[in-house]
Amino acid sequence: MAAPWRAAWAAVMVMAAAAAASAKECTNIPTQLSSHTVRARLQAFPGAEEWRLRELFHDHLNPTDEAAWMDLMPPPRGGLRAAAGGHDHEEFDWAVLYRSLKGQLPGGGGGASPASAAAAGPFLEEVSLHDVRLDPDGDAAYGRAQRTNLEYLLLLDPDRLVWSFRTQAGLPAPGEPYGGWEGPDVELRGHFVGHYLSAAAKMWASTGNATLAGRMSAVVGALRECQRAAGTGYLSAFPAEFFDRFEAVRPVWAPYYTVHKIMQGLLDQHVVAGDGRALGMVAAMADYFAGRVRNVIRRYSVERHWASLNEETGGMNDVLYQLYTITVRSAFFSFLLESLHQRFRSTF
Numbered sequence: 001m002a003a004p005w006r007a008a009w010a011a012v013m014v015m016a017a018a019a020a021a022s023a024k025e026c027t028n029i030p031t032q033l034s035s036h037t038v039r040a041r042l043q044a045f046p047g048a049e050e051w052r053l054r055e056l057f058h059d060h061l062n063p064t065d066e067a068a069w070m071d072l073m074p075p076p077r078g079g080l081r082a083a084a085g086g087h088d089h090e091e092f093d094w095a096v097l098y099r100s101l102k103g104q105l106p107g108g109g110g111g112a113s114p115a116s117a118a119a120a121g122p123f124l125e126e127v128s129l130h131d132v133r134l135d136p137d138g139d140a141a142y143g144r145a146q147r148t149n150l151e152y153l154l155l156l157d158p159d160r161l162v163w164s165f166r167t168q169a170g171l172p173a174p175g176e177p178y179g180g181w182e183g184p185d186v187e188l189r190g191h192f193v194g195h196y197l198s199a200a201a202k203m204w205a206s207t208g209n210a211t212l213a214g215r216m217s218a219v220v221g222a223l224r225e226c227q228r229a230a231g232t233g234y235l236s237a238f239p240a241e242f243f244d245r246f247e248a249v250r251p252v253w254a255p256y257y258t259v260h261k262i263m264q265g266l267l268d269q270h271v272v273a274g275d276g277r278a279l280g281m282v283a284a285m286a287d288y289f290a291g292r293v294r295n296v297i298r299r300y301s302v303e304r305h306w307a308s309l310n311e312e313t314g315g316m317n318d319v320l321y322q323l324y325t326i327t328v329r330s331a332f333f334s335f336l337l338e339s340l341h342q343r344f345r346s347t348f
Protein backbone atom coordinates (compact mmCIF):
# COMPACT_ATOMS: atom_id res chain seq x y z
CA MET A 1 0.00 0.00 0.00
CA ALA A 2 2.84 2.41 0.77
CA ALA A 3 4.62 2.20 -2.59
CA PRO A 4 1.87 3.70 -4.80
CA TRP A 5 1.53 6.48 -2.27
CA ARG A 6 5.16 7.36 -2.47
CA ALA A 7 4.93 7.44 -6.24
CA ALA A 8 1.88 9.72 -6.07
CA TRP A 9 3.62 11.98 -3.59
CA ALA A 10 6.73 12.21 -5.78
CA ALA A 11 4.53 13.12 -8.76
CA VAL A 12 2.89 15.88 -6.72
CA MET A 13 6.25 17.32 -5.73
CA VAL A 14 7.42 17.33 -9.36
CA MET A 15 4.22 19.08 -10.44
CA ALA A 16 4.57 21.66 -7.70
CA ALA A 17 8.20 22.33 -8.61
CA ALA A 18 7.35 22.70 -12.30
CA ALA A 19 4.49 25.05 -11.44
CA ALA A 20 6.72 27.16 -9.22
CA ALA A 21 9.34 27.45 -11.97
CA SER A 22 6.81 28.78 -14.49
CA ALA A 23 4.86 30.98 -12.06
CA LYS A 24 4.46 34.73 -12.41
CA GLU A 25 6.21 37.13 -10.13
CA CYS A 26 4.98 36.54 -6.62
CA THR A 27 6.02 37.41 -3.08
CA ASN A 28 6.73 33.73 -2.44
CA ILE A 29 9.71 33.88 -4.77
CA PRO A 30 12.60 35.30 -2.77
CA THR A 31 14.03 38.48 -4.25
CA GLN A 32 15.63 41.43 -2.56
CA LEU A 33 12.16 42.94 -2.30
CA SER A 34 11.06 39.96 -0.22
CA SER A 35 13.00 41.50 2.62
CA HIS A 36 10.72 43.58 4.82
CA THR A 37 13.70 45.69 5.82
CA VAL A 38 14.67 46.55 2.23
CA ARG A 39 11.07 47.37 1.39
CA ALA A 40 10.66 49.60 4.43
CA ARG A 41 13.79 51.52 3.41
CA LEU A 42 12.53 51.91 -0.13
CA GLN A 43 9.21 53.19 1.15
CA ALA A 44 10.97 55.91 3.10
CA PHE A 45 12.38 57.44 -0.12
CA PRO A 46 10.72 60.34 -1.95
CA GLY A 47 8.51 58.91 -4.68
CA ALA A 48 7.84 55.86 -2.56
CA GLU A 49 4.09 56.42 -2.80
CA GLU A 50 4.14 55.80 -6.53
CA TRP A 51 6.47 52.85 -6.14
CA ARG A 52 4.19 51.31 -3.56
CA LEU A 53 1.07 51.70 -5.65
CA ARG A 54 2.82 50.15 -8.63
CA GLU A 55 3.95 47.30 -6.47
CA LEU A 56 0.49 46.76 -5.02
CA PHE A 57 -1.52 46.99 -8.18
CA HIS A 58 0.84 45.89 -10.89
CA ASP A 59 3.60 43.53 -9.87
CA HIS A 60 1.65 41.53 -7.36
CA LEU A 61 -1.14 39.15 -8.05
CA ASN A 62 -4.60 40.54 -7.50
CA PRO A 63 -7.87 38.73 -6.89
CA THR A 64 -9.01 38.83 -10.50
CA ASP A 65 -5.86 37.07 -11.63
CA GLU A 66 -7.33 33.61 -11.16
CA ALA A 67 -5.26 31.97 -13.84
CA ALA A 68 -2.08 32.97 -12.05
CA TRP A 69 -3.29 31.38 -8.83
CA MET A 70 -4.10 28.17 -10.63
CA ASP A 71 -0.67 28.16 -12.27
CA LEU A 72 0.95 28.41 -8.90
CA MET A 73 -0.60 25.29 -7.51
CA PRO A 74 -2.48 23.10 -9.96
CA PRO A 75 -4.91 20.79 -8.21
CA PRO A 76 -3.56 17.23 -8.33
CA ARG A 77 -5.36 15.14 -10.92
CA GLY A 78 -6.07 11.50 -11.80
CA GLY A 79 -3.20 9.90 -9.91
CA LEU A 80 -4.31 11.18 -6.57
CA ARG A 81 -7.96 10.53 -7.14
CA ALA A 82 -7.16 6.99 -8.10
CA ALA A 83 -4.89 6.63 -5.10
CA ALA A 84 -7.61 7.96 -2.80
CA GLY A 85 -9.62 4.87 -3.56
CA GLY A 86 -11.39 6.12 -6.68
CA HIS A 87 -13.72 8.44 -4.74
CA ASP A 88 -14.45 11.77 -6.29
CA HIS A 89 -12.62 13.98 -3.81
CA GLU A 90 -11.47 16.48 -6.43
CA GLU A 91 -12.24 19.57 -4.35
CA PHE A 92 -10.27 18.32 -1.38
CA ASP A 93 -7.46 16.44 -3.03
CA TRP A 94 -4.74 18.00 -0.91
CA ALA A 95 -6.58 17.20 2.30
CA VAL A 96 -7.25 13.69 1.03
CA LEU A 97 -3.58 13.19 0.28
CA TYR A 98 -2.59 14.39 3.76
CA ARG A 99 -5.14 12.28 5.57
CA SER A 100 -4.21 9.24 3.54
CA LEU A 101 -0.55 9.68 4.46
CA LYS A 102 -1.70 9.79 8.07
CA GLY A 103 -3.86 6.70 7.56
CA GLN A 104 -7.04 8.61 8.42
CA LEU A 105 -9.06 8.00 5.28
CA PRO A 106 -12.08 5.78 5.74
CA GLY A 107 -11.08 2.42 4.28
CA GLY A 108 -7.40 3.29 4.53
CA GLY A 109 -7.19 4.57 0.93
CA GLY A 110 -5.38 2.93 -1.94
CA GLY A 111 -8.15 0.37 -2.34
CA ALA A 112 -6.89 -1.59 0.66
CA SER A 113 -9.47 -3.21 2.88
CA PRO A 114 -10.15 -1.47 6.22
CA ALA A 115 -8.76 -4.48 8.09
CA SER A 116 -5.38 -4.44 6.34
CA ALA A 117 -5.14 -0.64 6.65
CA ALA A 118 -5.69 -0.87 10.39
CA ALA A 119 -3.09 -3.61 10.68
CA ALA A 120 -0.53 -1.48 8.81
CA GLY A 121 -1.17 1.43 11.18
CA PRO A 122 -1.02 5.12 10.25
CA PHE A 123 1.83 6.20 8.01
CA LEU A 124 2.34 9.39 10.03
CA GLU A 125 1.38 10.04 13.61
CA GLU A 126 1.51 13.31 15.52
CA VAL A 127 3.26 13.26 18.87
CA SER A 128 2.81 16.03 21.43
CA LEU A 129 5.88 18.07 22.35
CA HIS A 130 4.99 17.29 25.95
CA ASP A 131 5.68 13.60 25.28
CA VAL A 132 9.18 13.95 23.79
CA ARG A 133 12.34 14.66 25.77
CA LEU A 134 15.82 15.17 24.32
CA ASP A 135 18.91 14.55 26.41
CA PRO A 136 20.76 17.89 26.73
CA ASP A 137 23.94 16.09 27.84
CA GLY A 138 23.79 13.27 25.30
CA ASP A 139 25.94 12.75 22.22
CA ALA A 140 23.30 13.90 19.76
CA ALA A 141 23.51 17.51 18.66
CA TYR A 142 19.73 17.96 18.97
CA GLY A 143 19.63 17.92 22.76
CA ARG A 144 22.52 20.37 23.01
CA ALA A 145 20.94 22.64 20.42
CA GLN A 146 17.70 22.59 22.37
CA ARG A 147 19.48 23.59 25.56
CA THR A 148 21.22 26.44 23.71
CA ASN A 149 17.81 27.69 22.58
CA LEU A 150 16.46 27.37 26.11
CA GLU A 151 19.37 29.33 27.54
CA TYR A 152 18.89 32.02 24.91
CA LEU A 153 15.19 32.36 25.78
CA LEU A 154 16.14 32.63 29.45
CA LEU A 155 18.43 35.57 28.66
CA LEU A 156 15.42 37.63 27.59
CA ASP A 157 13.88 39.87 30.21
CA PRO A 158 10.07 40.22 30.40
CA ASP A 159 10.16 43.94 31.33
CA ARG A 160 12.41 44.72 28.39
CA LEU A 161 10.30 42.63 26.02
CA VAL A 162 7.06 44.43 26.89
CA TRP A 163 8.57 47.93 27.23
CA SER A 164 7.04 49.31 24.04
CA PHE A 165 3.68 47.64 24.68
CA ARG A 166 3.48 49.32 28.09
CA THR A 167 4.57 52.67 26.73
CA GLN A 168 2.01 52.41 23.95
CA ALA A 169 -0.71 51.58 26.50
CA GLY A 170 0.30 54.52 28.73
CA LEU A 171 1.47 52.24 31.57
CA PRO A 172 4.71 52.59 33.57
CA ALA A 173 7.51 50.79 31.72
CA PRO A 174 10.44 49.80 33.94
CA GLY A 175 13.73 48.73 32.35
CA GLU A 176 14.98 49.53 28.87
CA PRO A 177 13.60 48.51 25.50
CA TYR A 178 15.52 46.10 23.30
CA GLY A 179 17.03 47.34 20.03
CA GLY A 180 16.90 46.05 16.47
CA TRP A 181 13.37 45.42 15.24
CA GLU A 182 12.18 45.96 18.84
CA GLY A 183 13.67 49.48 18.97
CA PRO A 184 11.11 52.06 20.22
CA ASP A 185 11.12 53.94 16.89
CA VAL A 186 11.01 50.89 14.65
CA GLU A 187 7.69 50.23 12.95
CA LEU A 188 7.99 46.47 13.49
CA ARG A 189 8.29 46.66 17.28
CA GLY A 190 6.42 43.91 19.07
CA HIS A 191 7.12 41.42 16.31
CA PHE A 192 9.90 39.66 18.19
CA VAL A 193 7.73 39.43 21.29
CA GLY A 194 5.20 37.40 19.34
CA HIS A 195 7.94 35.02 18.23
CA TYR A 196 9.14 34.86 21.83
CA LEU A 197 5.69 33.74 23.03
CA SER A 198 5.59 30.95 20.41
CA ALA A 199 9.16 29.84 21.06
CA ALA A 200 8.75 29.90 24.84
CA ALA A 201 5.48 27.92 24.71
CA LYS A 202 7.12 25.21 22.57
CA MET A 203 10.32 25.18 24.58
CA TRP A 204 8.39 24.84 27.82
CA ALA A 205 6.35 21.99 26.35
CA SER A 206 9.59 20.32 25.25
CA THR A 207 11.51 20.73 28.51
CA GLY A 208 9.08 21.59 31.32
CA ASN A 209 11.55 24.26 32.46
CA ALA A 210 9.79 26.11 35.28
CA THR A 211 11.98 29.20 35.09
CA LEU A 212 10.89 29.73 31.50
CA ALA A 213 7.26 29.09 32.46
CA GLY A 214 7.47 31.97 34.95
CA ARG A 215 9.00 34.32 32.39
CA MET A 216 6.51 33.68 29.62
CA SER A 217 3.63 33.88 32.06
CA ALA A 218 4.89 37.32 33.16
CA VAL A 219 4.94 38.47 29.52
CA VAL A 220 1.39 37.26 28.90
CA GLY A 221 0.27 38.95 32.13
CA ALA A 222 1.87 42.27 31.16
CA LEU A 223 0.36 42.15 27.68
CA ARG A 224 -3.04 41.48 29.22
CA GLU A 225 -2.73 44.66 31.27
CA CYS A 226 -1.80 46.59 28.13
CA GLN A 227 -4.80 45.22 26.25
CA ARG A 228 -7.10 46.09 29.14
CA ALA A 229 -5.69 49.62 29.28
CA ALA A 230 -6.44 50.07 25.56
CA GLY A 231 -10.00 48.87 26.17
CA THR A 232 -10.75 48.01 22.53
CA GLY A 233 -9.07 44.63 22.10
CA TYR A 234 -6.14 46.33 20.37
CA LEU A 235 -2.79 44.98 21.51
CA SER A 236 0.40 46.17 19.88
CA ALA A 237 3.70 47.87 20.65
CA PHE A 238 2.90 50.57 18.06
CA PRO A 239 -0.10 52.89 17.74
CA ALA A 240 -3.26 51.94 15.84
CA GLU A 241 -2.48 54.84 13.52
CA PHE A 242 -0.18 52.42 11.63
CA PHE A 243 -3.31 50.56 10.55
CA ASP A 244 -4.92 53.81 9.40
CA ARG A 245 -1.95 54.23 7.07
CA PHE A 246 -2.16 50.62 5.96
CA GLU A 247 -5.85 50.96 5.11
CA ALA A 248 -5.23 54.19 3.23
CA VAL A 249 -2.53 52.33 1.22
CA ARG A 250 0.06 54.76 2.56
CA PRO A 251 3.61 53.76 3.47
CA VAL A 252 3.94 51.82 6.70
CA TRP A 253 6.26 48.92 7.38
CA ALA A 254 4.15 45.83 8.06
CA PRO A 255 1.58 46.15 10.86
CA TYR A 256 -0.42 42.97 10.13
CA TYR A 257 2.78 40.99 9.74
CA THR A 258 3.66 42.10 13.26
CA VAL A 259 0.23 41.64 14.78
CA HIS A 260 0.06 38.15 13.33
CA LYS A 261 3.17 37.19 15.31
CA ILE A 262 1.55 38.43 18.52
CA MET A 263 -1.72 36.61 17.81
CA GLN A 264 0.12 33.39 16.94
CA GLY A 265 2.28 33.74 20.04
CA LEU A 266 -0.78 34.10 22.25
CA LEU A 267 -2.51 31.21 20.54
CA ASP A 268 0.55 29.03 21.12
CA GLN A 269 0.51 30.10 24.76
CA HIS A 270 -3.08 28.84 24.92
CA VAL A 271 -2.77 25.67 22.82
CA VAL A 272 0.76 24.51 23.62
CA ALA A 273 1.35 26.01 27.07
CA GLY A 274 -2.23 25.97 28.40
CA ASP A 275 -2.28 29.61 29.54
CA GLY A 276 -5.93 30.24 30.37
CA ARG A 277 -5.67 33.99 29.71
CA ALA A 278 -4.27 33.89 26.21
CA LEU A 279 -7.27 32.68 24.20
CA GLY A 280 -9.50 35.54 25.34
CA MET A 281 -6.73 37.99 24.45
CA VAL A 282 -6.26 36.72 20.93
CA ALA A 283 -10.03 36.52 20.36
CA ALA A 284 -10.37 40.16 21.45
CA MET A 285 -7.66 41.08 18.93
CA ALA A 286 -9.49 39.18 16.20
CA ASP A 287 -12.69 41.07 16.99
CA TYR A 288 -10.87 44.39 16.92
CA PHE A 289 -9.34 43.68 13.50
CA ALA A 290 -12.61 42.30 12.16
CA GLY A 291 -14.07 45.70 13.00
CA ARG A 292 -11.27 47.42 11.11
CA VAL A 293 -11.79 45.26 8.03
CA ARG A 294 -15.52 45.91 8.12
CA ASN A 295 -14.84 49.66 8.20
CA VAL A 296 -12.43 49.49 5.27
CA ILE A 297 -14.96 47.66 3.16
CA ARG A 298 -17.71 50.10 4.13
CA ARG A 299 -15.63 53.24 3.66
CA TYR A 300 -13.79 52.16 0.52
CA SER A 301 -14.53 48.79 -1.08
CA VAL A 302 -13.71 45.13 -0.76
CA GLU A 303 -11.18 45.68 -3.57
CA ARG A 304 -9.36 48.15 -1.33
CA HIS A 305 -9.24 45.51 1.37
CA TRP A 306 -7.82 43.00 -1.10
CA ALA A 307 -5.30 45.54 -2.40
CA SER A 308 -4.01 46.22 1.09
CA LEU A 309 -3.82 42.46 1.69
CA ASN A 310 -1.48 42.12 -1.27
CA GLU A 311 1.14 43.12 1.21
CA GLU A 312 0.41 40.88 4.18
CA THR A 313 -1.97 37.98 3.72
CA GLY A 314 -0.71 34.59 4.74
CA GLY A 315 -0.04 34.85 8.43
CA MET A 316 -3.33 36.45 9.38
CA ASN A 317 -5.27 33.83 7.43
CA ASP A 318 -3.41 31.06 9.15
CA VAL A 319 -3.90 32.29 12.69
CA LEU A 320 -7.54 33.20 12.07
CA TYR A 321 -8.34 29.76 10.70
CA GLN A 322 -6.68 28.20 13.74
CA LEU A 323 -8.61 30.49 16.04
CA TYR A 324 -11.84 29.75 14.24
CA THR A 325 -11.42 25.99 14.64
CA ILE A 326 -10.93 26.53 18.37
CA THR A 327 -13.62 29.09 19.08
CA VAL A 328 -16.10 28.86 16.17
CA ARG A 329 -16.96 32.42 16.95
CA SER A 330 -19.71 34.81 16.02
CA ALA A 331 -20.90 36.04 12.65
CA PHE A 332 -18.77 39.09 13.21
CA PHE A 333 -15.68 36.98 13.17
CA SER A 334 -16.71 34.82 10.24
CA PHE A 335 -17.15 38.05 8.31
CA LEU A 336 -13.43 38.64 8.57
CA LEU A 337 -12.66 35.10 7.58
CA GLU A 338 -14.97 35.37 4.61
CA SER A 339 -13.36 38.53 3.34
CA LEU A 340 -9.91 37.02 3.65
CA HIS A 341 -11.05 33.72 2.28
CA GLN A 342 -12.44 35.19 -0.96
CA ARG A 343 -8.96 35.93 -2.04
CA PHE A 344 -7.80 32.36 -1.74
CA ARG A 345 -10.86 30.48 -2.82
CA SER A 346 -9.68 29.91 -6.37
CA THR A 347 -6.45 28.37 -5.12
CA PHE A 348 -8.35 25.53 -3.53
Ligand SMILES: *[C@@H]1O[C@H](CO)[C@@H](O)[C@H](O)[C@H]1NC(C)=O
Pocket residue numbers: 147150151154209210211212
Ligand atom coordinates in the same frame (compact mmCIF):
# COMPACT_ATOMS: atom_id res chain seq x y z
C1 LIG B 1 15.82 25.93 33.32
O1 LIG B 1 16.91 25.75 32.44
C2 LIG B 1 18.10 26.39 32.84
C3 LIG B 1 19.11 26.21 31.70
O2 LIG B 1 19.31 24.89 31.39
C4 LIG B 1 18.57 25.84 34.18
O3 LIG B 1 19.74 26.50 34.59
C5 LIG B 1 17.46 26.03 35.20
O4 LIG B 1 17.84 25.43 36.42
C6 LIG B 1 16.17 25.42 34.70
N1 LIG B 1 15.12 25.77 35.65
C7 LIG B 1 14.42 24.85 36.28
C8 LIG B 1 13.45 25.34 37.30
O5 LIG B 1 14.57 23.66 36.07
